[in-house]
Amino acid sequence: MTKTGLELLHDPFLNKGTAFTAAERQANKIEGLLPPFVQTLDQQVEQAYEQYKMRETFLAKRLFLMDIFNENRVLFYKLFSEHVYEFMPVVYDPTIADTIENYSRLFLDPQNATYLSIDAQDDMAAALKNAAGDRDIRLIVVTDGEGILGIGDWGVQGVDISVGKLMVYTAAAGIDPSMVLPVVLDSGTNNQKLLDDELYLGNHHQRVTGQPYYNFVDKFVALAEKLFPDMYLHFEDFGRDNAANILNKYREHILTFNDDIQGTGIITLAGILGALNISHEKLTDQVYMSFGAGTAGAGIVKRIYDAMVEEGLSEEEAKQHFYLVDKQGLLFDDTEGLTPEQKPFTHSRSEFANADELTNLAAAVKAVHPTILVGTSTQPGSFTEEIVKEMAAHTPRPIIFPLSNPTKLAEAKAEDLLAWTNGKALIATGIPVDPIEYNGVTYEIGQANNALVYPGLGLGALAVSAKLLSDGMINKAAHSLGGIVDPTKAGAAVLPPVSKLNQFSMTVALGVAEQAIAEKLSDATDAQAAVEALKWTPKY
Ligand SMILES: NC(=O)c1ccc[n+]([C@@H]2O[C@H](COP(=O)([O-])OP(=O)(O)OC[C@H]3O[C@@H](n4cnc5c(N)ncnc54)[C@H](O)[C@@H]3O)[C@@H](O)[C@H]2O)c1
Ligand SMILES: O=C(O)C[C@H](O)C(=O)O
Ligand SMILES: [Mn+2]
Numbered sequence: 001m002t003k004t005g006l007e008l009l010h011d012p013f014l015n016k017g018t019a020f021t022a023a024e025r026q027a028n029k030i031e032g033l034l035p036p037f038v039q040t041l042d043q044q045v046e047q048a049y050e051q052y053k054m055r056e057t058f059l060a061k062r063l064f065l066m067d068i069f070n071e072n073r074v075l076f077y078k079l080f081s082e083h084v085y086e087f088m089p090v091v092y093d094p095t096i097a098d099t100i101e102n103y104s105r106l107f108l109d110p111q112n113a114t115y116l117s118i119d120a121q122d123d124m125a126a127a128l129k130n131a132a133g134d135r136d137i138r139l140i141v142v143t144d145g146e147g148i149l150g151i152g153d154w155g156v157q158g159v160d161i162s163v164g165k166l167m168v169y170t171a172a173a174g175i176d177p178s179m180v181l182p183v184v185l186d187s188g189t190n191n192q193k194l195l196d197d198e199l200y201l202g203n204h205h206q207r208v209t210g211q212p213y214y215n216f217v218d219k220f221v222a223l224a225e226k227l228f229p230d231m232y233l234h235f236e237d238f239g240r241d242n243a244a245n246i247l248n249k250y251r252e253h254i255l256t257f258n259d260d261i262q263g264t265g266i267i268t269l270a271g272i273l274g275a276l277n278i279s280h281e282k283l284t285d286q287v288y289m290s291f292g293a294g295t296a297g298a299g300i301v302k303r304i305y306d307a308m309v310e311e312g313l314s315e316e317e318a319k320q321h322f323y324l325v326d327k328q329g330l331l332f333d334d335t336e337g338l339t340p341e342q343k344p345f346t347h348s349r350s351e352f353a354n355a356d357e358l359t360n361l362a363a364a365v366k367a368v369h370p371t372i373l374v375g376t377s378t379q380p381g382s383f384t385e386e387i388v389k390e391m392a393a394h395t396p397r398p399i400i401f402p403l404s405n406p407t408k409l410a411e412a413k414a415e416d417l418l419a420w421t422n423g424k425a426l427i428a429t430g431i432p433v434d435p436i437e438y439n440g441v442t443y444e445i446g447q448a449n450n451a452l453v454y455p456g457l458g459l460g461a462l463a464v465s466a467k468l469l470s471d472g473m474i475n476k477a478a479h480s481l482g483g484i485v486d487p488t489k490a491g492a493a494v495l496p497p498v499s500k501l502n503q504f505s506m507t508v509a510l511g512v513a514e515q516a517i518a519e520k521l522s523d524a525t526d527a528q529a530a531v532e533a534l535k536w537t538p539k540y
Contacts, residue, residue: 004029012112013135013178015072016540019044041540044072045079052079058095063106065091069167070109073177077538080171085499088168089432092451093149094406096164100148103157104194104201113159113182118208118216125223128181135178137228138462141165142183142220146190146207146239147260147295150378150409153239155189156202161237165259165454173455173505175462176536181228185220187213209241217246225254232462232469234259234454243295244341255461257469263450264296264403265303266457266474267495268374268428270481271448272304272399274494275426277487279397281371284311286321286399289370290345291361291411292377293324293331296403298341300374303478305345306471319345323368326377329359330367362387369394375402375411383412385420392421399494401448403430414445428494435491446485446495453477455501456508463530464513464522473515480504480511506531 008028009015016024018039025031039047048068055061065087069076080087089095099106114131116124145158162182169175188207194200208216224231233256235246247258257263276283288304290297301322308318322345324331331338332355333346349355358364365373365387373391375383383402391398398421402411414433417425423438428448436443457477461469484496484504496504513527524530 002028006030006033009033010071012069012071012073017044017072017075019540041075041078041538044075045082048075048079049083058090059098061090062095062099066109066111070111074538074540077170077177080167081502081538084171084501085432085497087171088451088498088501091171092164092168093449094408094431096160097149097151097406100154100157100160101151103154103160104197104199107201111159111163111182113163113184115156115159116183116185116220117203118185118187118213119203121216121219124219125227128183128223128227131181131183132227135181137181138179138230139166139169139175139232139234139458140181140183140224140228141169141234141236142185143236144185144187144217144238144242145202146237147243148237149405151406153189153191153207155191155194155200156184156186157194157200158237159184165234165236165451168451169455169458170536171455172451172501173459173509174502174535174537175455175459176534183220183224185216187216213242214245217242221250221254230462230465231255232257232458234458236260238295240294240339244298244339252468255466255468257454257457257461258295258299259450259454260295261299262303262469262474263454263457264376264448265299266478267448267450267453267481268300268401268403269303269307269478270453271401271428271446271494272372273479273482274446274485274487275397275399275428277482278426278492278494279399281397282311284308284313284321286371287323287368288321288372288374289323289325289364289368291325291373291375291382292379292404293326293342293345294339294376297324297326297374297376298339298345300376301345302341303474306475307478310475323347323364323370325361325364330355330364362390365390371395372399373401375404377411378404378409379411380404380409381412383417385416388412388417388420388425392424397424397426399426401428403428403448405430405449407431414443418443423491426494432498441491443491444485444493444497446493447498448495452495452498452501452504453481453508456480456505457512459505459531459534460509460512460527461516463509463534464516464524464527466513466516466521468521470516470519470521472519473512473521476511476515477508480508506535 141162428446433445
């Protein structure tokens with residue numbers, strides 16, 4: 001059914017607004033519904049950008065851009081693609097945290113998302129069909145809102161992270177926006193503030209947990225697979241108790257990806273490889289400390305550990321290079337409340353004379369002397385001057401990545417890390433940071449955010465219709481980000497800049513697609529052609 005009239009103007013996948021030509025206006029019953037002058041896409045972009053600049057706050061800018069998103073996807077993505085570096089923190093993290101916290105109050109438009117309720121599971125198939133319409137869905141980002149960034153449980157309001165992650169897929173890697181579906185699984189929320197708020201738009205009950213919850217997820221996965229058999233299923237911001245369970249359940253059966261576990265692992269490994277490229281040190285000589293060994297923290301550890309094994313260490317040797325610190329302090333094999341992902345990387349108390357005193361990060365750093373410290377703890381300011389100086393006293397180029405998001409939760413500020421280490425720290429942050437002047441050198445700060453890698457990974461896997469996402473494909477993605485930054489330049493970043501996101505997303509996609517073919521996870525033969533064929537560009 002072709003849409004005409006107001007229906008056409010209100011379909012963001014078809015609407016061109018003032019760019020509809022006179023002939024199109026006549027053919028589609030929209031004569032007189034628009035001002036007479038026919039604009040080009042470039043003129044629309046220029047006009048929209050002027051309006052964008054008039055908005056003062058990041059939140060106001062984001063709301064303005066979302067209006068365009070809801071009206072006209074081509075215009076939105078053309079505008080986004082011309083201002084990737086500027087728009088990323090507005091459209092995505094950290095501003096997205098504000099819109100998630102205020103979602104119900106700011107609500108205007110469902111943004112073509114699918115809302116699946118644990119209390120209405122009989123509607124699930126209809127809901128997915130309604131949301132897809134006649135579109136060919138190839139990519140789903142799904143969240144249950146329990147572990148949004150580091151801000152916790154936001155129930156149905158977490159849907160914005162599904163929408164936001166998908167926007168980055170299109171802006172960075174050219175995934176056709178008509179092929180994507182954001183999904184939220186509403187199984188309740190344990191956020192009392194939301195439960196007490198009569199304007200909260202989700203289910204007003206505590207989270208359903210255990211088998212009924214997993215049955216709900218299972219039903220969704222099975223239906224999505226049936227309705228969209230060529231789909232890549234991206235899980236985002238599930239709670240610590242469920243994220244790894246869900247990934248482990250499906251990863252060997254369908255083409256699926258957990259961004260917090262795998263995406264963060266890839267980008268952090270890439271950042272560490274970039275740092276070692278600058279310091280000329282070997283990965284297998286590093287002593288790694290994870291602060292906040294939850295979904296992301298343990299996911300990163302597994303990825304770095306795999307890389308150490310690939311570089312020749314035995315599994316037992318490699319494990320000795322890792323130390324996890326969580327709420328309990330340094331994690332030992334007899335620590336209460338260990339997660340299955342933490343257990344393999346614990347130590348024996350007998351390795352330390354003062355094991356019982358290692359109940360906080362400062363004591364653990366003093367006892368272990370890590371060369372790499374990665375924060376995924378949601379604890380702002382926890383990488384203190386004392387801790388950082390202690391670390392720097394025992395290693396010439398400490399690798400320090402405060403990765404907690406959004407900005408207000410970061411373990412440290414990049415400028416402090418530089419000052420406390422006389423410019424020696426090799427830093428990556430979770431959120432964008434402007435270049436820092438220190439002692440006459442301009443330091444570029446790499447952004448270790450999974451957004452630098454998941455778009456290319458998804459494009460590569462989708463382009464060749466990979467059957468699964470293998471460790472080999474993941475590993476290839478991590479190694480695809482090297483070679484863009486010049487490590488000999490003073491103040492060089494450990495990761496390529498966000499301004500080159502489109503360029504290196506293609507490198508990642510190609511590497512991943514080639515690897516899928518090499519592992520016989522795809523019937524395609526020409527990775528380059530497949531990637532180019534799938535790539536969408538915003539034009540009328
Ligand atoms: N930069 C990125 O690409 C990226 C990717 C994923 C997650 N993150 C960030 O990492 C953080 C954690 O996310 P997650 O999904 O792993 O959450 P999570 O809840 O699974 O993990 C957080 C961990 O921190 C621990 N923790 C909490 N308080 C602590 C304290 N006082 N001391 C030590 N440990 C403490 C928790 O026990 C838990 O194990 C978030 O802020 C998130 O934004 C960043
Ligand atoms: O969303 C982000 O900015 C990265 C990451 O997935 C997170 O949960 O923090
Ligand atoms: Mn996330």
